[in-house]
Amino acid sequence: MTDHAINAPTKGRDLRSLIYDPKVRSIFFQIATAVILTFFVLEIYHNVTTNLQQSNTASGYAFLNSRAGFDIGQSLIAYTSDSTYGRAIIVGLLNTLMIAFCGIITATILGFLVGLGRLSKNWLIAKLCTVYVEVFRNIPPLLVIFFWYSGVLSTLPQPRDAIQIPGSIFLSNRGLTFPKPIWGDGSGLILIGLAAAIVAAFAISRWAKARQMATGKQFPVGWTTLGLLIGLPLIGFLAAGAPLTFDIPVEGRFNLSGGAVVAPEFVALYLALSFYTASFIAEIIRAGIRSVSKGQSEAAFALGLQPSHTTRLVVVPQAMRIIIPPLTSQYLNLTKNSSLGIAIGFPDLVSTGGTTLNQTGQAVEVVAIWLVVYLSISIATSLFMNWFNAKMALVER
Amino acid sequence: MATRKITFVRDSMLPPQPAPQASGNSAAWVRANLLATPKDVVMTLLALALLAYMLPGMINWLFIEASWFGSDRSVCATIAQGGIQPNGWHGACWAFVEDRFAQFVFGRYPLEERWRVLLTLALFVALLIPVLMPKAPRKGLNALLLFVVFPVVAFFLLHGGFGLSEVETPLWGGLMVTLILSFVGIAVSLPLGILLALGRRSKMPVIKTICVVFIEVIRGVPLITVLFMANVMLPLFLPTGWTIDNFLRALVGVALFASAYMAEVIRGGLQAIPKGQTEGAESLGLSYWQTIRLIILPQAIKLVIPGIVNTFIGLFKDTSLVSIIGMFDLLGIVQLNFRDSAWIAPAVPITGLVFAGFMFWIFCFGMSRYSAFMERHLDTGHKR
Numbered sequence: 001m002t003d004h005a006i007n008a009p010t011k012g013r014d015l016r017s018l019i020y021d022p023k024v025r026s027i028f029f030q031i032a033t034a035v036i037l038t039f040f041v042l043e044i045y046h047n048v049t050t051n052l053q054q055s056n057t058a059s060g061y062a063f064l065n066s067r068a069g070f071d072i073g074q075s076l077i078a079y080t081s082d083s084t085y086g087r088a089i090i091v092g093l094l095n096t097l098m099i100a101f102c103g104i105i106t107a108t109i110l111g112f113l114v115g116l117g118r119l120s121k122n123w124l125i126a127k128l129c130t131v132y133v134e135v136f137r138n139i140p141p142l143l144v145i146f147f148w149y150s151g152v153l154s155t156l157p158q159p160r161d162a163i164q165i166p167g168s169i170f171l172s173n174r175g176l177t178f179p180k181p182i183w184g185d186g187s188g189l190i191l192i193g194l195a196a197a198i199v200a201a202f203a204i205s206r207w208a209k210a211r212q213m214a215t216g217k218q219f220p221v222g223w224t225t226l227g228l229l230i231g232l233p234l235i236g237f238l239a240a241g242a243p244l245t246f247d248i249p250v251e252g253r254f255n256l257s258g259g260a261v262v263a264p265e266f267v268a269l270y271l272a273l274s275f276y277t278a279s280f281i282a283e284i285i286r287a288g289i290r291s292v293s294k295g296q297s298e299a300a301f302a303l304g305l306q307p308s309h310t311t312r313l314v315v316v317p318q319a320m321r322i323i324i325p326p327l328t329s330q331y332l333n334l335t336k337n338s339s340l341g342i343a344i345g346f347p348d349l350v351s352t353g354g355t356t357l358n359q360t361g362q363a364v365e366v367v368a369i370w371l372v373v374y375l376s377i378s379i380a381t382s383l384f385m386n387w388f389n390a391k392m393a394l395v396e397r
Numbered sequence: 398m399a400t401r402k403i404t405f406v407r408d409s410m411l412p413p414q415p416a417p418q419a420s421g422n423s424a425a426w427v428r429a430n431l432l433a434t435p436k437d438v439v440m441t442l443l444a445l446a447l448l449a450y451m452l453p454g455m456i457n458w459l460f461i462e463a464s465w466f467g468s469d470r471s472v473c474a475t476i477a478q479g480g481i482q483p484n485g486w487h488g489a490c491w492a493f494v495e496d497r498f499a500q501f502v503f504g505r506y507p508l509e510e511r512w513r514v515l516l517t518l519a520l521f522v523a524l525l526i527p528v529l530m531p532k533a534p535r536k537g538l539n540a541l542l543l544f545v546v547f548p549v550v551a552f553f554l555l556h557g558g559f560g561l562s563e564v565e566t567p568l569w570g571g572l573m574v575t576l577i578l579s580f581v582g583i584a585v586s587l588p589l590g591i592l593l594a595l596g597r598r599s600k601m602p603v604i605k606t607i608c609v610v611f612i613e614v615i616r617g618v619p620l621i622t623v624l625f626m627a628n629v630m631l632p633l634f635l636p637t638g639w640t641i642d643n644f645l646r647a648l649v650g651v652a653l654f655a656s657a658y659m660a661e662v663i664r665g666g667l668q669a670i671p672k673g674q675t676e677g678a679e680s681l682g683l684s685y686w687q688t689i690r691l692i693i694l695p696q697a698i699k700l701v702i703p704g705i706v707n708t709f710i711g712l713f714k715d716t717s718l719v720s721i722i723g724m725f726d727l728l729g730i731v732q733l734n735f736r737d738s739a740w741i742a743p744a745v746p747i748t749g750l751v752f753a754g755f756m757f758w759i760f761c762f763g764m765s766r767y768s769a770f771m772e773r774h775l776d777t778g779h780k781r
Contacts, residue, residue: 030603037607044634051633122437123430124444138761139754140714142721143728147754150735151747336619343721350621363629370622371614378617 048364055361063360064089070355072347074263085356092352093373099269099348100335106274107334108327111281118286129282136279141337144276149268149344156264159255168248170256176267179246180260186240193236197228204228265346269338277334281327288323289315320392328385332378349373462488464744468496474742490740490748497734501752504570504725513561514573517551521580529767531774544584551577566644570725572756574644578651578716578726583709585652590659595689597660598667608660615657620715624650628722647719655712662704666697699775706768710761717757728753 018024052059064086071081076094079087117129136144154173157163162172170177201224208219237244249259292315300310339350350370357366431441464472464482473490474480482488494501503511524543527533555577557563569577596608615623627650631641670693678688698705720729731749734740 026601030601033607034603047636048633050637054637120440121430121433122440122444124441128444128447134762135758138710138714138758138765140717140728140757142717143750143754143757146728146732147747147750150732151750155743155747339619339621340718340721342621350619350625354625357625357629363633367622367626367630370625371618374619374622375614375617 052364057361059362059364061365063356063362063365068356068359070359072352073345074266074347085360088352088356089349089369092347092349095346096335096338096348096350099266099273099338099341099346100331102270103273103277103334103338104331106270107277107281107330110274110278112285114278115282115285115289118282119289133279133282136276137283139276141272141276142340142343145268145272145340145344148271149264153264153268160251162251162256164251168246168259170249170251170259172256173264174256174261175264176262177249177256177259178262179248180258182245182247184243184245186243189236189240190233191236193232193234194229197232200232201225201228263346265341265344268344269341269346273334273337276337277330280330280333284323284326284330285319288319291322292318317392321389324385324389324392328381328389331385332381335377335381336374458487459489462486463491464488465491466495467492470740470742470745473740473744473748478742480742488744489751490742490744493735493740493745493748494752496740500571500734501727501730502572504573504730505568506564506570506573507568510562510564513554513564517554518576520547520550531771548581548584566642569644571730572727574719574724574726575713575716578648578719579709579713581648582651582655582712582716586655586659586708586712587705589652589656590663591694593656593660594663594667597664612657612660615654616661620650620654620718621721623654624718624722626650627653643724647722647724651712651716651719654715655708658708658711659705662701662708663697665704666699666701667693669700670696702771702775703768706764706771710764713760713764714757727756 065084067081068083068085068088069081070088072079072088072091074095075091076098077087077091079091114129114132117125118133120126120129156171156173159170159172159174159177162170162177164170168179204219204224205221208221212218247258247260249256296314296318297310300314301307305313338348341348342351342354345351353366353370357363360366432438466472471480472492473482475482475484475486477484499511503514506514521543524539524547527539528536528543533539553559553561555564555569556566593608593612596604597612599605599608624647627646628643631646631649632639635641674692674696675688678692683691716726717728719726720732725733731753735746735749
């Protein structure tokens with residue numbers, strides 16, 4: 001009894017126990033941090049406004065509506081130097097998205113092949129893939145871009161001596177020129193056919209799954225889907241009377257005329273990003289597949305599954321759980337690395353934004369646009385990948 | 398139910414099989430590793446065809462036809478291009494690298510002052526090697542010298558002061574800039590990354606929010622926008638009249654960028670340490686910082702050494718981006734030189750890029766090998 005009485009906390013806390021109270025301390029530290037941070041932000045705000053006033057720069061986004069006055073080499077939407085800054089930035093954004101999309105597809109395919117190659121029992125293939133990974137992982141992406149741009153593509157011949165590839169495709173230091181498809185009337189039918197094929201493929205896969213659950217009979221879903229995806233648009237194409245003509249590039253005296261051109265900047269950036277990122281993806285794939293224990297495939301074989309089924313139904317779904325999170329961050333890295341195109345003049349978001357910044361001096365606004373766009377891309381990708389990851393995750397009790 | 402009739406029971410020994418073909422000789426190795434299945438045969442042939450297609454050309458370009466000596470573009474250009482090589486010549490231009498090697502290392506650092514850079518480098522190597530060797534004694538003192546004393550000494554040696562003439566940062570360049578940026582980036586990002594990671598796991602909402610926002614914003618944008626921000630926005634943030642050195646702006650950008658990535662790597666390590674470790678330390682009466690310093694961090698960092706070194710490698714490669722904002726690191730100075738009219742020839746840019754790539758590759762590959770070595774060395778049996 002008395003012991004407790006001695007150690008019982010006294011009602012009125014003295015200052016000393018207040019200092020050592022973790023709650024009080026935590027509140028104190030947070031308030032101190034908040035105060036210091038607010039002070040800094042206010043100071044920076046004050047400095048920015050004074051600096052901008054001194055250099056006579058108007059703030060706000062009104063500049064987006066004024067005439068840009070610079071040309072952009074490659075654009076997915078109509079753009080001339082008379083267009084607005086806002087449109088220039090949208091052109092840049094679309095170019096960023098396009099190169100990221102193309103790069104991600106190639107890098108994934110190449111990365112899968114190299115990653116599987118490194119796991120191959122064939123010594124030569126495994127070593128070649130190892131050399132590929134170790135070379136490209138340890139070189140700056142910017143250098144790979146320059147290698148393709150200054151080292152390879154700019155040493156190609158002039159347009160008049162362009163290398164001709166069968167099918168009226170020309171390769172020169174002005175880029176890759178190829179026949180441009182021109183879609184005539186009734187091309188909409190092709191799109192309708194494609195949409196119908198996608199819907200039908202989904203329906204068939206659901207039906208096949210239900211039937212397999214009920215009866216155990218399998219249905220060749222993959223081949224059917226492939227047939228639908230090719231067949232229905234083809235029927236639409238023929239039904240509309242084959243409304244497709246080509247604008248074929250012609251070799252002139254000095255230059256190539258007609259056709260569609262892919263600029264060398266795009267090709268260099270696309271190849272560099274694909275090759276560079278593929279080396280990282282290869283390592284992710286390898287680690288993922290090696291993380292599936294050998295007992296899993298042995299058990300699958302013991303149950304009588306064929307090797308292809310073992311890979312598809314047992315190994316890959318488990319490896320995917322390990323693979324998806326780092327794969328997401330590689331996709332994001334590729335998207336962010338596409339901003340390096342500015343070094344060779346590829347008009348991506350950072351490049352067109354940078355020109356805008358130089359011409360108007362609207363540093364704060366342009367940087368804010370960059371931040372918002374890249375953060376949105378990052379967040380959108382992570383949300384999608386988190387959803388995908390949750391779908392693939394191990395379902396436990 | 399009668400017992401089923403057993404139809405066959407072996408009652409005599411089988412004749413012995415011949416011993417498997419010697420598994421140690423090279424023919425068996427080739428059969429097992431290159432020609433195991435028909436698919437393997439095809440793959441091996443394809444790979445050999447690829448090698449036969451690429452290797453001779455590469456060796457020829459790199460060594461045999463390469464032009465090794467000379468002081469201007471004529472040795473690397475064909476007669477048609479105004480040089481001395483026969484038409485159709487196709488080789489590397491190592492003469493260019495040899496001629497400009499000093500610039501690739503020092504940039505435009507004054508000739509008579511270059512001993513200062515070499516001295517700094519010697520100091521750095523002398524301090525770094527004992528830190529990297531696991532068995533070398535007095536790690537703490539050594540790390541203190543390398544990360545606290547050395548930067549101060551190096552600053553005065555490189556920039557000037559105490560009787561040494563001043564060398565402005567715009568004159569710095571080449572490999573020297575790449576190494577300085579990487580070293581400062583590493584030295585700043587590791588402690589800052591640890592603080593950010595601890596902040597992100599903190600129970601105080603204000604501190605946690607600040608750390609999360611910082612980390613996610615920096616990780617969400619490309620380095621080049623961070624460098625642009627440092628380049629364009631930093632002067633705006635300062636009071637009117639203050640200027641900030643271009644080199645310092647790039648340093649701030651690179652260091653902040655690397656810190657955010659480092660924070661996420663460290664956080665991974667912190668999350669892997671069981672809660673019992675913290676609780677045990679607290680029950681022994683250790684304070685928060687003692688717990689972190691003595692119990693948590695030594696275990697957490699050991700777990701994520703590969704990730705930390707990967708971040709270092711990424712940082713080293715990323716320093717090449719400063720060439721976009723007008724500084725001349727190794728890649729920037731190589732590019733500057735192959736645009737020089739004295740060396741304009743088709744073979745020069747690719748030679749310069751191959752050289753720069755090789756330099757970057759050596760450093761990055763060395764770091765990754767060292768990380769693998771440390772991983773084995775520190776593997777004290779926690780991993781399964």
